[in-house]
Amino acid sequence: MEIVIKLSQFLLSLSLLIILHELGHFIPAKIFKTRVEKFYLFFDVKFSLLKKKIGETEYGIGWLPLGGYVKISGMIDESMDKEQMALPPQPWEFRSKPAWQRLIIMLGGVTVNFILAFIIYIGMAYAYGDYYIKNESLKDGIWVTNPVVEKAGIKTGDKIVSIDGKKIDRFVPSVSSSILMSKKVVINRNGEEKEIDLPVNFIGQFIDENKKNIITLRMPFVVGGLADNSKNKEQLKEKDIFVSLNGISVKYFDQAAAILEANKGKKINGIVLRKLKETPITVEVNAQGKLGVSLGSLKEDNLEKLGYYKFTQENYSFFESIPVGIEKGKNQLIEYGGQLQKIFNPSTGAYKGVGGFAAIYNVFPNSWSWEVFWSITALLSIMLGVMNLLPIPALDGGHVIFLLYEMISGKKPSDKFLENAQMVGFFLLITLLLFANGNDIYKAIVGK
Structure with missing residues (x-):
């Protein structure tokens, strides 16, 4: 399913884009009384799936979904x-x-x-507004799980101040892609600002590492489930949230991971939040520094209730949404132009990320979201x-x-x-x- x-x-997205693109050629051709012989969604190499001639134009659907075309007479x-x-x-x-x-x-x-x-x-x-976290409210900084990003000089706990001179006021997913495309990032580390020059081949290194995240929010250590061979089934339950390990307060998963790494093969005490009550536990850390659990997640409202983050929902009237939408479109257009420049510059390694139809297909999620x-x-x-x-x-x-x-x-x-x-x-x-x-x-x- x-x-x-x-x-x-x-297919819906591709078909919509192809039909409207070809209509962009078809309509002015008709206005200027230019004959259009064919209007096709997908290519009809040798044969068509569907076709019907209306007036001087044959409309149809081809079998090869690599695009579409209009055949204009004398072109x-x-x-x-x-x-x-x-x-x-x-x-x-x-x-x-x-x-x-x-x-x-x-x-x-x-x-x-x-x-x-x-x-x-x-x-x-207009329909969804903007959903974001104010960058200034990320008091404990961001989470870095990608070795390439760490090697470049950005570390967990840093606060992103600006990217290529543009101040970051809102923390949204696009911040990561902005960093990937940038040359300079200013971070705040322990109260001091530091400018980081990213390497020319930063994108190429990122692609080679094959890890999706660049930076993300620091998240609590929530037990998502327990492996069959986990030795902590009696101590831990699904949805437990770690607040202490080995006598050290733990707010985020990265803090817990560091403690577990330092206590491989040992039994240590801890405290978890279970149904909003603190519960003492004793867990056994395996030789890999793991507990035999999967990492769970919390919904935004629960993150707010527990004091992790404050999410802001900003809604717009129809007329307010016009300049907001235009600004988003302009920024996306500029960003994609920058991506193309990097792709055509071999030293960046960005060409390694060029994908075809499979790459476009994989961008879409497994569940439907308009x-x-x-x-x-x-x-x-x-x-x-x-x-x-x-x-x-x-x-x-x-x-x-x-x-x-x-x-x-x-x-x-x-x-x-x-x-x-x-x-x-x-x-x-x-x-x-x-x-x-x-x-x-x-x-x-x-x-x-």
């Missing part, structure tokens, strides 16, 4: 219809339209992608828009470059040149597609 939910979200595209291009230009064809109209048609898809992302962010701000679904869809819409603007022939950005050249120079590239450029662009896209999906396969094989 989990696979069905995950796959449903993946050199992935169809490479040389027979049509060999005939004299017709008034309804793309090549017969003024350059400014062709430019609008080509920019229509990415324009829709960006508009869609901003609309989603505005809608999410908030998560729309958040991922908005991000994918930005990614699709930016990627399509890359100046690669066969992408919208490549067509735009040639059209701008024509508008500035007054000279139109020959059909032969455009055909050759299309082939080069197609080859580059196939190479990128093979690399991205090859990365997915490699990670699956080696378990990364």
Whole structure:
């Protein structure tokens, strides 16, 4: 069932983005009286799953879910219809339209992608508001479980002050990705501020380590369950919260882990909070410094009741949500642009994290959440828009470059040149597609 939910979200999001992107080309083409021969969700290589011709356009669903397309008459595209291009230009064809109209048609898809992302962010701000912890309230700092982050100089207990000069007022999950993309982080350690320069290949090191977390909230040591071979079944119960170990007060799991590491193979006393009452226990630490228990979690309201964190829910009216959503969309667009820069810089190692369809599929959760679904869809819409603007022939950005050249120079590239450029662009896209999906396969094989 989990696979069905995950796959449903993946296909729904992908289909929505493809259809709207292609509509961005289709609508201005129709406005400028340009014939659209096909409008397809997914590719119809050899055959279609569904198709129906309405007027001059064939609408359909292909069997290969690698994207979608609109086939516009008189345009050199992935169809490479040389027979049509060999005939004299017709008034309804793309090549017969003024350059400014062709430019609008080509920019229509990415324009829709960006508009869609901003609309989603505005809608999410209105529907869900903002849920965060004020950064100043993290009196005991953050939790670092990733060796790469520790090696860079950020440690458990540090408070994040600023990232690349931007002050952090709210602690939200995106703080982690901001650190991953940054060059400088200012932390407060024991009351003193310290500037940390992150290594150029920080992203590459992070990918190699294959640990998801960069930084996270420090959490209490809650017993989630006990292993069958645990020697502490009589002493511990599910949902116990450790408050003391070996005579030392314990507030967070990382503190408890350090005490257990120092007492391998020993029996030590402790105190747990059980149904809000302090209960003394004696536990046996195994040779690995463990108790044979899984780590549990507490809901936000329980974390608040126990005095760990104060969560803030900020709601917005419809008009208030507009600037909030626009700001979120702008920040996401800038961040993704920065990610692309790092990917194309081999020294960062960011290219190791490039993924294909499996990577996108795995972004979606196993349980259905509209908030998560729309958040991922908005991000994918930005990614699709930016990627399509890359100046690669066969992408919208490549067509735009040639059209701008024509508008500035007054000279139109020959059909032969455009055909050759299309082939080069197609080859580059196939190479990128093979690399991205090859990365997915490699990670699956080696378990990364």
